[in-house]
Amino acid sequence: MVEAKTTGEVLRELVRAHPQLQGPIDAGVSIAVDGRIIASGLSEPIAPGSEVYLMQRLRGG
């Protein structure tokens, strides 16, 4: 359980609480906030009650 108001805080707090997540996060993750996929931005706001989901960072052709 971590407290965060932005996408960047989520990643920072997750690594603080679970250092073993450093590897996956360094390898690249995207964060879906209420279904909207934040590819890389660290300052996207997270409202109370939002669904937050970590995914492999997306790549495209």
Place this chain on the structure above:
Amino acid sequence: MALDDRKSEFTFVGTRPDRPDGLDKVTGRAKFGADMSAPGMLHGAILRSPHAHARIVKIDTSKAEEHKDVKAIVTRADFADVPFKPGLEGEFWNVLENVMAGDKALYDGHAVAAVAATSALAARDALKLIEVEYDVLPHVTDVDKAMAADAPVIREGAADYSVPQGMHPNVVRYHESGHGDVEAGFAEADLVIEDSFVTEATHQGYIEPHACLGALGSDGKGELWCCTQGHWIVQKTCAALLGIETSQLRVTASEIGGGFGGKTTVFIEPVALALSRKANRPVKIVMSRSEVFRATGPTASASMDVKIGMKKDGTITAAQGIFRLQGGAFPGAPGDMTAMCAFAPYDLTNVRQVGYDVMSNRPKQAAYRAPGAPMGAFAVESVLDELCNQLDLDPVDVRLKNAAQEGTKASYGPRYERIGLVETLEAAKAHPHYSAPLEPGQGRGISCGFWFNHGGETSVSLALSEDGSAQVMVGTPDIGGSRASMALMAAEVLGIPYENIRVTIADTASLGYNDVSHGSRVTYASGLATIKAAKHAVEKLCERAAAKWGIPVDAVKWQDGCAVPSGPNAGDFDPMPLADITADMGRTGGPISGHFEATPEGAGVSFGTHIVDAEVDPETGKTSITRYTVIQDAGKAIHPTYVEGQFQGGAAQGIGWALNEEYIYGDDGRLQNSIFLDYRIPVASDLPMIDTVIVEVPNPGHPFGVRGVGETGIVPPLAAIANAVSNAAGVRMKQLPMSPPRILAALKANG
């Protein structure tokens, strides 16, 4: 990013004007990668490994150096010392190792040395004078064999954190996701089908081979002209591989003759710069078609197991997929994307997907439109089709019954925002194609497809001229008509005609970092930035008008290309057209420009549904595609003709992938078909008229509702065509391409 200015009524957006680069393209005036020359220019050529896997014992360049026309020779020692890291973290190392081999040649065609000479012929002749001593090693090119315990190890330590213990070192990344309990779901089903599928590697097949002209001085300052989908990634990568400062290298993108994801990295560019630095002359390199096939990125090949359970009424109770992708001798095969996209069209209670990224002795895979998604869709939608056949259910009805919609928990985790899958399925059901009778020997296939779409780093500037025309500088190479779309969006905001706007792909010295033209991002992200840059300019236009009228700026608004008083209390002034404000801008405060830069984070996912009719000749095994309809959600089509072009291009490439295209390797690990005569892409006579239906369910993440359209169109074709062919032939086709020999073998096996 908050969007407070959404728009749904348009003047210019949605019209179909001629493309601004049309005359240049049809008259030959457009400058592509190979069209640039420089005084004193040398020609580069690259020596390539004939072995699939070999230790490089020694490279002797002495005889080549004595050649009178040779001015420089480079090997790996002429590049920077880039650190090795596992997985995709070490991508600069991976790219360098691919651009010029280090200790080992890793695939047939791998670059081992390069020459610059005074003519292209002399450069090629000099390659023959370079003596390379190889210690040939065992090789593997098949994904399943590359994962087996006895497979030769391509590189120890390449696997990242994600790979479970005990897997072969060739497995370098692992993905697993899903929700619910698939075993419980399968137990609830009336029918469970489990099957295995294989797809071969295919090349993006762009008509323009890679070409570049590079100049790099001993002072570390360089210029590079190249054919690319993204010149900032070229700048950044070349700088890292050559050990120079990024900002000292200016990269200009040429016109591009196709990319489809394959031109999102570098191959020859760092080599041309390394040769130039050594020779102190500009160096041009142009790949041959054979080099393109052997040494640039095809897509991954795949081996897949899919299991789906269904009730008699068509409800899917559980779905599971194992997707193994090989991406050549480097990490990067998009097994994770295959897994995440495979079941994304459906609302599933129980779903589990696993993706493997596997190395083999093949060229480094590169992105190819919706990388990874088409293969997964082929496997999943084939099993769905078979379930519909065996349960005697309508394939569109079954997909509608299970379709994901707003609020559905996606197979890859989060809940969907507003999406348009149901609308594409309803359009398919209502389309005359779906109810048209079939001739004997014909079959019909349906498939849905999904792709994420991308935003990415974006920077756009817009400058107004005194005569009231506008120039827009974007950083995303135009691979699909995007200059027209940018001009339409700028025209919409500024209120001046489309023809009065010139859109230029600016070089790396003119804008901040722009991500590559990939991920279906350009019309979305560069479009969003163009709209915001135009609005920025409009703010300044309103300020000038306010100053001229002597009223507060908040008493002025912009309407139909003119500054107007915002209400009756603001004053009684005639509308002031844009050109009246710019005419004397030099004397009223200086140039009027707009700028915007951001990483827009609302790309909006996209779905499509394809309907295909195929006819199979039982004598020869040849398949003809007799009718094809593409239906896809574009959010909002800015220039509908180019949206339709993307839909048709996806279908055409899908027809090639499904029916004929494949990398064929001999037992010696060498590519057997490295020219277009032997690698068969579809030509016009292979294709029917491809009908299109644009569905518009606006993307909430874009001011005009745009969703990317470039990639989703390649996701359904493999499956839709395989379903049509299987239904025509009366036998389930589980391996692509469905070339005549494979069809004949399947017909024979079926009796």
